Amino acid sequence: GENVEQHPSTLSVQEGDSAVIKCTYSDSASNYFPWYKQELGKRPQLIIDIRSNVGEKKDQRIAVTLNKTAKHFSLHITETQPEDSAVYFCAAFYFGNEKLTFGTGTRLTIIP
Amino acid sequence: DVKVTQSSRYLVKRTGEKVFLECVQDMDHENMFWYRQDPGLGLRLIYFSYDVKMKEKGDIPEGYSVSREKKERFSLILESASTNQTSMYLCASMFRQGNEQFFGPGTRLTVL
Numbered sequence: 010g011e012n013v014e015q016h017p018s019t020l021s022v023q024e025g026d027s028a029v030i031k032c033t034y035s036d037s038a039s040n041y042f043p044w045y046k047q048e049l050g051k052r053p054q055l056i057i058d059i060r061s062n063v064g065e066k067k068d069q070r071i072a073v074t075l076n077k078t079a080k081h082f083s084l085h086i087t088e089t090q091p092e093d094s095a096v097y098f099c100a101a102f103y104f105g106n107e108k109l110t111f112g113t114g115t116r117l118t119i120i121p
Numbered sequence: 122d123v124k125v126t127q128s129s130r131y132l133v134k135r136t137g138e139k140v141f142l143e144c145v146q147d148m149d150h151e152n153m154f155w156y157r158q159d160p161g162l163g164l165r166l167i168y169f170s171y172d173v174k175m176k177e178k179g180d181i182p183e184g185y186s187v188s189r190e191k192k193e194r195f196s197l198i199l200e201s202a203s204t205n206q207t208s209m210y211l212c213a214s215m216f217r218q219g220n221e222q223f224f225g226p227g228t229r230l231t232v233l
Contacts, residue, residue, distance in 0.1 A: 040219075053224050055222070108177075109222065110180075113162060113163035
């Protein structure tokens with residue numbers, strides 16, 4: 010089955026700096042890669058996703074890049090703000106498998 | 122807005138008790154999921170269902186069963202609760218494969 014590794018497990022960055030979280034996946038058939046954000050005490054919510062026919066996707070300060078050859082994808086947050094502090098989960102999916110496989114999460118702390 | 126609700130936010134049970142966790146979604150989604158969330162382990166899939174009365178095992182189904190008698194409702198059952206089932210349980214629903222999953226608020230279960 011699919012295996013998703015996520016690094017780092019914790020990340021602290023100064024407010025205004027950029028943060029990068031990386032994930033690798035094992036199954037080359039995976040074709041959908043969402044990122045979820047979970048604030049303290051809240052439910053996970055989708056913040057951005059990318060499909061395998063696209064190499065990069067941006068939404069304001071958030072971007073995701075995908076390297077299918079190397080089987081890794083990354084979340085980039087620029088100009089970080091205190092409200093970006095949360096746990097971020099990457100995930101991988103392919104239609105034949107019907108289920109999403111999540112990474113183990115990254116706790117991002119923004120230092121004011 | 123999609124709404125996914127779970128029957129309890131906090132639950133305390135004793136070892137050996139039968140436990141029911143219920144999830145309801147109001148958006149006519151085909152697919153529903155049960156995850157458990159533990160620190161450092163991310164979100165692990167217990168069971169999922171892609172239609173009424175259909176169920177599929179996830180990655181960690183041992184000790185759990187599920188029921189989906191109606192499209193909007195997906196129940197997780199712990200036949201005989203054990204202390205290692207103390208965890209946060211998250212339900213999610215999804216319209217179609219490869220789309221956003223919407224999570225419930227979670228149930229923190231403690232088994233004494």
